[in-house]
Amino acid sequence: MAEQVLKVAIISFTDKGSDIAITLQNEFYRSKVFTTRAVEETKDIKRIDSVKELIEASFHKYDAWLFIGALGICVRSIANVIQDKKTDPAVVNIDDQGKFAQSVLSGHVGKANELTAQISRILQATPVVSTSSDLQDLWNLDMLAEQYGWTQKCNTELNTIISSFVNRKPIALVLKVKDKGTEFLEKTCPDFITIYYSLDNVVRDKYEALVYVGYELIELDLPTLAFYPKCIALGSGCSKDIEPELFEKMLREELQKQKVAIESVMAIGSADIKAEEQAYLNIVTKLDIPLITYNGDELNSIDVANPSEVVKKKVGVYGVSEASAALIASESEWLVEKTKVNTDSGKKFTYAISLVTDFARKPSIAIVGAGSGDPDFLTLKGQQLLEEADCILYAGSLVPEELTHMAKEGALVRNSASMTLEEQIEIVDSYYEQGKKIVRLHSGDPSIYGAIQEQMTIFDAKGYDYFIVPGISSFQAAAAYLKSEFTIPEVAQTIILTRGEGNTPTPEHENIADMAKLRATMCIFLSAGIAKKVQGELLEHYPPETPLAVLYRVSWKDEEVWTGKLTELTQIIKDNKLTRTVLIVVGEAVGARKNRSWLYDDNWHHIFRKKAKLVK
Numbered sequence: 001m002a003e004q005v006l007k008v009a010i011i012s013f014t015d016k017g018s019d020i021a022i023t024l025q026n027e028f029y030r031s032k033v034f035t036t037r038a039v040e041e042t043k044d045i046k047r048i049d050s051v052k053e054l055i056e057a058s059f060h061k062y063d064a065w066l067f068i069g070a071l072g073i074c075v076r077s078i079a080n081v082i083q084d085k086k087t088d089p090a091v092v093n094i095d096d097q098g099k100f101a102q103s104v105l106s107g108h109v110g111k112a113n114e115l116t117a118q119i120s121r122i123l124q125a126t127p128v129v130s131t132s133s134d135l136q137d138l139w140n141l142d143m144l145a146e147q148y149g150w151t152q153k154c155n156t157e158l159n160t161i162i163s164s165f166v167n168r169k170p171i172a173l174v175l176k177v178k179d180k181g182t183e184f185l186e187k188t189c190p191d192f193i194t195i196y197y198s199l200d201n202v203v204r205d206k207y208e209a210l211v212y213v214g215y216e217l218i219e220l221d222l223p224t225l226a227f228y229p230k231c232i233a234l235g236s237g238c239s240k241d242i243e244p245e246l247f248e249k250m251l252r253e254e255l256q257k258q259k260v261a262i263e264s265v266m267a268i269g270s271a272d273i274k275a276e277e278q279a280y281l282n283i284v285t286k287l288d289i290p291l292i293t294y295n296g297d298e299l300n301s302i303d304v305a306n307p308s309e310v311v312k313k314k315v316g317v318y319g320v321s322e323a324s325a326a327l328i329a330s331e332s333e334w335l336v337e338k339t340k341v342n343t344d345s346g347k348k349f350t351y352a353i354s355l356v357t358d359f360a361r362k363p364s365i366a367i368v369g370a371g372s373g374d375p376d377f378l379t380l381k382g383q384q385l386l387e388e389a390d391c392i393l394y395a396g397s398l399v400p401e402e403l404t405h406m407a408k409e410g411a412l413v414r415n416s417a418s419m420t421l422e423e424q425i426e427i428v429d430s431y432y433e434q435g436k437k438i439v440r441l442h443s444g445d446p447s448i449y450g451a452i453q454e455q456m457t458i459f460d461a462k463g464y465d466y467f468i469v470p471g472i473s474s475f476q477a478a479a480a481y482l483k484s485e486f487t488i489p490e491v492a493q494t495i496i497l498t499r500g501e502g503n504t505p506t507p508e509h510e511n512i513a514d515m516a517k518l519r520a521t522m523c524i525f526l527s528a529g530i531a532k533k534v535q536g537e538l539l540e541h542y543p544p545e546t547p548l549a550v551l552y553r554v555s556w557k558d559e560e561v562w563t564g565k566l567t568e569l570t571q572i573i574k575d576n577k578l579t580r581t582v583l584i585v586v587g588e589a590v591g592a593r594k595n596r597s598w599l600y601d602d603n604w605h606h607i608f609r610k611k612a613k614l615v616k
Helices: 015-027 051-061 071-078 112-123 144-148 158-166 180-187 244-257 278-287 296-300 309-315 321-329 380-388 401-406 421-433 453-462 474-482 512-516 528-538 566-575
Strands: 007-012 030-035 045-047 064-068 090-094 100-105 126-128 151-154 171-175 193-196 209-213 224-228 232-238 265-271 291-294 336-342 348-355 364-369 391-394 412-415 437-442 466-469 495-499 521-525 547-552 560-565 582-586
Touching: 007 015, 007 051, 015 030, 015 064, 015 112, 051 071, 064 071, 064 112, 071 090, 071 100, 090 112, 100 112, 112 126, 144 151, 144 180, 144 224, 158 209, 158 224, 171 180, 180 209, 232 278, 232 321, 244 278, 244 336, 244 348, 265 278, 265 321, 278 291, 291 321, 296 321, 321 336, 321 348, 364 380, 364 453, 380 401, 380 437, 380 466, 391 401, 391 421, 412 421, 421 437, 421 453, 474 521, 474 547, 474 560, 474 582, 495 512, 512 521, 512 528, 528 566, 528 582, 547 566, 560 566, 566 582
Parallel strands: 007 030, 007 064, 030 045, 064 090, 100 126, 171 193, 171 209, 209 224, 232 265, 265 291, 364 437, 364 466, 391 412, 391 437, 495 521
Antiparallel strands: 090 100, 151 224, 232 348, 336 348, 521 582, 547 560, 547 582
């Protein structure tokens, strides 16, 4: 929608004021200057004898009046024509030196406060605004609906709620859905307002008023200001030529039963054969919403909750109301599944209701692998999730803190190192309830010594939606640093990822000595403190001269790496006082260069490299 161009009247009373009037006229496209001074008249500059007569004849013909002169003249000029804030134009007064611009009338609804700010920038003047909410930097409750395209309903005088608001009384804010408006309210919420995401959780006797954004009908004794975004998709099928008035009456009754505000309906959907159904055309015209119809293939693309063989025989689809609601909403779940209604005339209709997916609070938990240490090793998917997250819990010293700098403004970023599991889950619960995006950032790859199983057990029990994004593990970073391939034909075709048995026991069938029999490339985590024991177990089957690498914080800025033979393992650990964040790699593949893979041999053929045909 194009921004409205204001029709502005500018009145000046002095020669100096007339100069300011011309400056302002150049800034406002649809403006006319009126002055009591002698002036060369044009179609946009008029001399007047009586301000009173001009105001009485034209006050409501303009969107805004700019008075340049004494404030008293301005007030006396408009006193007898003021009606109410919903219809009165904006009035701003500027002194004839251009030092102050003051909002006088219709600060919010008429946008006088915005005009005052704009004029102060044009003239480099000081803005003067006396509206309490603006002075306190609070929301303009009476402007939110217009600002975000919501419909507003109030069960009491709006000023009653505004009074509680500007006097900072306890107010409950329920954000059932999400859009740009609710994001703004969350980010700028004052301290006397408590945010909820469900009406059921509001302790009503604690508050003087309630502000609601969603689709539910509110029936409370508490003074309530409800905002309804267009967020509901309503699908419907009906008998041919159903009576329009009867259809509308009974549909409204049904929505009331379901406690869904008709003001929140974004569109009505049906089958193509109903595109000219008068009942549908009448109601969408009245509600100023579209009627969207679909062909059979489109409707059958939805797996409806209540398929009907009868409907399939008649119109070739298994369901109209559920399918069309789902297609409009881009959501295959329904707030209200197909409901049949018999009207007083004997004709019938069905309806189903879905919440448009863009408005749904769909929380998610991403368990993200941060990589081995170098921030550049973070996956692109991991970066995207960090940039979008509302809450990031990262694993302390195991994850580069600079990765958290990707967080968007306003996101919660917390180091979980000092937290218990219960404290971490408490934060997750809070953000999940809000429908937020949560990232649990773990070092390396979460599936390798990531301690995520205990978290997933809780998420499963709570029914939380979560997923895992893999990361580069330190054993892969070690191979890169060592410029080694850990799987070499005829040398080592197996990689073992394990740890030694220290304070935490390992399974009986997984001791290092037994695994050493394979002489595979072995990557040993979390074992610097028991290096002597590990070395002894390895030497039971690996030759003493087996290549060895000890890597401390590999790929971090302070990484250190030592290479040698297996017999030197304990000495390397001891001499360098290594205790943690150490990876031990042992095996013939470490640093190997002699063997050639058959993959690129001239005699090895596969679907991407066919055997050459001999040409004689």
